[in-house]
Amino acid sequence: MGRTEVPPGTAKAVRVAAGDLIRVIDVEGGQVGDVFAFTDSGTDLAEHHSAAHTRAATDRLFPAVGEAFVTDRRRPILTLAEDTSPGEHDMLIPACDPARYAALGAPGHRSCATNLREALSELGLGFTGPAPQPINVFMRIPVGADGRLSWLTATSRPGDAVTLRAELDCVVVVSACPQDLVRISDAGLSPLAIETVHNGGTRS
Amino acid sequence: MGRTEVPPGTAKAVRVAAGDLIRVIDVEGGQVGDVFAFTDSGTDLAEHHSAAHTRAATDRLFPAVGEAFVTDRRRPILTLAEDTSPGEHDMLIPACDPARYAALGAPGHRSCATNLREALSELGLGFTGPAPQPINVFMRIPVGADGRLSWLTATSRPGDAVTLRAELDCVVVVSACPQDLVRISDAGLSPLAIETVHNGGTRS
Numbered sequence: 001m002g003r004t005e006v007p008p009g010t011a012k013a014v015r016v017a018a019g020d021l022i023r024v025i026d027v028e029g030g031q032v033g034d035v036f037a038f039t040d041s042g043t044d045l046a047e048h049h050s051a052a053h054t055r056a057a058t059d060r061l062f063p064a065v066g067e068a069f070v071t072d073r074r075r076p077i078l079t080l081a082e083d084t085s086p087g088e089h090d091m092l093i094p095a096c097d098p099a100r101y102a103a104l105g106a107p108g109h110r111s112c113a114t115n116l117r118e119a120l121s122e123l124g125l126g127f128t129g130p131a132p133q134p135i136n137v138f139m140r141i142p143v144g145a146d147g148r149l150s151w152l153t154a155t156s157r158p159g160d161a162v163t164l165r166a167e168l169d170c171v172v173v174v175s176a177c178p179q180d181l182v183r184i185s186d187a188g189l190s191p192l193a194i195e196t197v198h199n200g201g202t203r204s
Numbered sequence: 205m206g207r208t209e210v211p212p213g214t215a216k217a218v219r220v221a222a223g224d225l226i227r228v229i230d231v232e233g234g235q236v237g238d239v240f241a242f243t244d245s246g247t248d249l250a251e252h253h254s255a256a257h258t259r260a261a262t263d264r265l266f267p268a269v270g271e272a273f274v275t276d277r278r279r280p281i282l283t284l285a286e287d288t289s290p291g292e293h294d295m296l297i298p299a300c301d302p303a304r305y306a307a308l309g310a311p312g313h314r315s316c317a318t319n320l321r322e323a324l325s326e327l328g329l330g331f332t333g334p335a336p337q338p339i340n341v342f343m344r345i346p347v348g349a350d351g352r353l354s355w356l357t358a359t360s361r362p363g364d365a366v367t368l369r370a371e372l373d374c375v376v377v378v379s380a381c382p383q384d385l386v387r388i389s390d391a392g393l394s395p396l397a398i399e400t401v402h403n404g405g406t407r408s
Contacts, residue, residue: 052296056304092259092265
């Protein structure tokens with residue numbers, strides 16, 4: 001088992017093998033995390049988790065325990081194995097990015113899209129495409145009967161966690177979302193942590 | 205004004221200038237269309253309509269008249285100017301692709317993802333990235349109170365049309381969806397048509 005701290009507003013990447021567990025922990029509570037997953041065939045990050053393909057596979061807007069997240073090639077890459085949080089996670093909203101903060105009057109602000117590239121770069125992996133749409137753990141974007149989205153503040157408690165099982169060898173990136181201009185995270189930015197549990201694959 | 209016929213199960217691409225109108229017509233009714241849009245800077249298709257970024261901009265699941273579709277760089281690229289159809293259009297489901305049909309037991313079936321590449325290729329444009337998530341005109345994917353998606357059959361009538369206004373010089377691809385194994389289109393596959401109205405830009 002390994003533990004990786006994700007300081008507030010930054011991201012970390014971990015490599016896991018099929019069968020391994022990845023636990024994303026909201027250390028202090030109320031912190032949104034953007035989770036990205038890429039199949040790992042060495043240096044090729046061409047295949048990644050796709051929110052749209054996952055919706056078509058599960059016929060749901062949002063993740064549910066026991067269901068798989070699939071890639072843009074429709075292969076299961078992660079399964080939501082366990083969830084100790086209130087269970088609200090978003091899969092409608094893209095990662096925050098430089099354009100988002102420029103529009104909010106804060107050019108140069110940290111973003112999950114740039115965090116993604118930094119975290120992959122720390123593993124020696126380059127990624128030049130647009131940031132895939134993430135799984136936004138602990139993020140609350142309820143949908144009204146009229147199809148209207150609301151942006152609410154995370155209600156996850158200290159220590160709440162989602163546990164993902166890798167279905168393929170993959171690289172998982174977790175960004176402790178730096179968004180502090182729209183109150184999706186509670187009471188300022190706080191850290192996340194990633195725990196990986198080696199479960200019979202070839203890596204730890 | 206120009207008119208481009210889109211034979212059943214195929215796609216066509218058109219280049220338009222900012223200010224031009226693009227009308228997507230359901231010629232016989234009940235036919236889903238996948239609409240893709242890329243900013244046009246010659247040969248660079250790096251920026252494209254993004255369903256996720258559009259949701260974050262409009263705070264809606266589905267398109268509404270008067271609202272803009274934005275790119276993955278959060279720039280308005282198209283606006284839904286007019287809609288004579290019943291008004292249901294999907295922005296949750298990805299383009300059908302070879303993996304989708306392989307899973308349905310029909311490997312090699314035509315798909316909107318391959319149609320996209322073919323249509324761009326006819327304009328001399330190459331595109332190697334994953335197919336962006338399209339605007340699925342006339343496609344009915346209502347969402348239940350529990351977040352469950354339903355796949356219903358298109359109810360658009362012969363001649364129903366959506367009119368899009370280009371906000372940037374762009375390449376718009378319209379695929380008359382070849383999906384005939386899941387009944388999203390009514391009564392077999394039928395054609396679409398694209399009408400472009402030159403509206404003061406530099407192209408027609």
